[in-house]
Amino acid sequence: MRLLILTGPPGSGKTCFARELARELRQEGWRVAHVEADALRGFLWDEFNPKLERVARELFLKSVETCLDAELDLVIADDTNYYSSMRRELALLALERKVPWGIVYLRAGLDTCLRRNRERGEPIPEEVVRRIYERFEPPEPDRWWERATLVLDDSRVSDEVLEFVESDLRVEKPKKQRRRTDPPSVNEVDVRTRQVMGELMRRLSETGAATQELGRKLSELRREIVSSVEDPEKAVREFRRRAEEVIRECLHGNG
Secondary structure (H helix, E strand, O other): OEEEEEEOOOOOOHHHHHHHHHHHHHHOOOOEEEEEHHHHHOOOOOOOOHHHHHHHHHHHHHHHHHHHOOOOOEEEEEOOOOOHHHHHHHHHHHHHOOOOEEEEEEOOOHHHHHHHHHHOOOOOOHHHHHHHHHHOOOOOOOOHHHOOEEEEOOOOOOHHHHHHHHOOOOOOOOOOOOOOOOHHHHHHHHHHHHHHHHHHHHHHHHOOOOOHHHHHHHHHHHHHHHHHOOOHHHHHHHHHHHHHHHHHHHHHHHO
8 A cells, every 4th residue: 555645736737647547557456546636626516616625625635544544555646735734634644554655746837737727628717726836835855744756747657657656655754753633734734824924924014024035034934834833723823933033033134
């Protein structure tokens, strides 16, 4: 058993890739589950409804979890997973079950994503594609849950892909013992710290103190908190405290 986490903006070719990979491996006798987030969203709405996106995400995570508990060889988690925290919550599902996992990141330019989206049978709003593309956080090997990552510039299932999937996909566990975490709470840390980030940047903009350098430092701090603090309340307190320190240091340095 292993988990393959797909990531990439809408229209990058994830679902085509997943279907072809599942087909090839099944022909070789693999028991493969392709958990397709867009198919699950189809049970919730006829047209894209952002208000139900959280419900769709929870349904997707529960489906992946159910498949990981079944007697299968491979589970493909097919969604944009555009925040690193989204990939982390999937990795935690695998980690809890001592199942190896890997990430396949499908890269594509914005024009390509928009074109493919228009060619879909049921395209999502272009502003949603643009927004996710702008917010997309590429996998980084220094994050323990993203160390086993294969980056692809097209959706073909090559020999490189098959070798990656058929490898052990061993990922080192975190150095400190982590308690069992409910996956939605991991994403809540990401969402709530982003809200605090927005509040801070609006406050700085109103006073004319917002700078690109300050925004970069706050973003780096927020990513650090998301990757290390699992409790949402604690994460918000820690981010506010340390963010204020960063702001004071930057303003003092500029003054």
